[in-house]
Amino acid sequence: MKIHSIASTLAAFSLLIFFAGRPPGYQIGDTVATFKLRNVDGKMVSLSDYQSGKGLIVVFDCNTCPFSKAYNDRIQALNKKYEPQGFPLVAINANSPDLSPGDSFDNMVAQAKREKYDFPYLVDESQDVARAFGASNTPHVFVLKKAGNDFKVxxxxxxxxxxxxxxxxxxxxxxxxxxxxxxxxxxxxxxxxAIGCGIKWKNV
Amino acid sequence: MDFFCCFFQSHYNYLNFKVFRGLKFNLFIRFYKHFGQGFEHPGFPNVFYTMKKIFCFLLLSASYSWAHAQTATVVKFDRIEKIMKTQTDEVQVINFWATWCAPCVKELPLFEKLGAETPGVKVTLVNLDFADKVEKVNAFMARKNIKSETVLLDEIDYNTWIDKVDASWQGAIPATLIVNTRTGTRKFVERELADGELQQLVASVK
Known part of the structure; x- marks a missing residue:
């Protein structure tokens, strides 16, 4: 019993330290490090593929969250409206499929097909990109502005x-x-x- | 079945006359007697008396739990502000959740347990389902027999109030605020809590 409570105390503290130590992610004006993620069509998509535009709309999204579903039409509309004006949209799903099976890669492919996505829907398997951005919930939007060769938040x-x-x-x-x-x-x-579904982080 | 039952017809008539008249009960008696063992006329009403007692007990216990499960009051943000700022002797534990949020639902028993077992702690569950879903929320709480005080926060313009709960909150749920209103000491956690962690957080603001 005592061992159990010590173990749970330790587990709780290590969790606290883990989260306290997590970097807050990009702030306004920060330069975004390039990333390369797999799209639902199997091809890799990189931030550097968007050099010709004026910027990029990055949406951390998923299949399952009720808020993502509520915003799905609006996300698609953003790309239709702003892609021609130099701000295309990229959706990234970082949810662990172990914790949220509805967000598996196969389900992403099905979702993109069903909704006829005309923008990339990328999987952030390692969750490194979501962590770098400091994305916390879905849908969570980062509008990036092109500045020279860099993208700034x-x-x-x-x-x-x-x-x-x-x-x-x-x-x-x-x-x-x-x-x-x-x-x-x-x-x-x-x-x-905004209130949203928390990103389903692995190992928690 | 009627074929078998006809052997006991006189007994049924006696029973129907004396105890029940409804068709459903009549059928039930037939069924019960057909499959029941060792039926004897003098004992039969006693069997029913026992059944009646069990039925009343079930009805009472159901109404008991209904009476004790909470229903959500629809509120605006001023109510949350009041809970956070009014000085009370109890440590205020405020949990933000929604019925659609699986990790939130998973950790609700931790808050129920904390509220029931820890003196000097007041748990408030702040539900963030849409206000037109209040009946769904109430049905959910009855099903889970939620006893903590629950409010449904009807404030769709999230950006106007999230920072007032805690500046570090990004908006993901579950999220929990633990505040000692006398000293102003507070802890805010934007994730699912582990078992035992709540007690530590409460102790840390005391």
């Missing part, structure tokens, strides 16, 4: 301020950020927060 957060009803949203954060970037103006709201 210009916006972090939610798509808009109403997850339940797109029409009722009166603040469209991602669109506002991209419109500002396109007009060479400063982004007014650089960071927002």
């Amino acid at each position: 210009a916006y972090i957060g939610a798509i808009d301020n109403n997850s339940r009803d797109a029409d009722a949203a009166d603040k469209r954060y991602v669109e506002d950020a991209i419109q500002a970037l396109l007009a060479n103006k400063p982004v007014t709201t650089e960071r927002t927060k």
Whole structure:
């Protein structure tokens, strides 16, 4: 009994230390390190593939989260609207399939096919990219702005301020950020927060 | 079945007259007697008396648990602010969850246990399902027999209040705030908690 409680205390503390030591991820203005991840079509997609555009919309997303489902149409609409204007969209699923079987690679392929994704849907198997970004929940958006050869973080957060009803949203954060970037103006709201499903981290 | 039952017809008539008249019960008696063993006329009403007692017990225990499972009150953020800021002798443990969030549902028993077993601790469960789903939430809580006080936070514009709970909160759930309202000492955890961890967090703010 005593051994058990000591063991659980130790386990709890090691968890606390593990999380306390986790880097917070990219902040506004940070340069994004390049990444290379596998797409649902089997090909690898890298950040450096997007050198010709003005930036990139990176969405940490998944198949299973109710918020991801609620935002799916809006995510697809973002790519349709802004890809032609130089801001294509890339979706990344970092959920561990062991913890969330509905987010396995096969299910990602099925989801992309069913929803007719016209943007890459990448798997972050090692979860290193999600950790580097500091993505915490789904959907979690990072708008990147091209600066020379670098990509710099210009916006972090939610798509808009109403997850339940797109029409009722009166603040469209991602669109506002991209419109500002396109007009060479400063982004007014650089960071927002929203309730979402936590990313299913491995080994926890 | 009727073929067998007809042998006992007189007994059924007696019973139907004396105890039950409903068709369902009538059929039930036939079924029971058909498959029951050692049926004897004087003992039969006693068997039913026992059944009735069991039935009443089940009904009572069901109503007991219904009466004790909580229902969610739909609130705005000012209610959460009040819980966080009103000075109380109890340590306030506020857990943010939703019925669709599997890790949240998994850790709910830890909060139920903490609330029931730890004196000086007040647990509040803050549900983040959409407000039009309150009936689903209440049904869920009845099913799981949730006894902690529960509120459904109806604030869809998340960005307006997440930072007020804790500046470090990114918005993922489960998330838990443990606050000593007298000293202002607080701990915020944005992940699923392990067994025993809650007690340590409560102790650390006391």
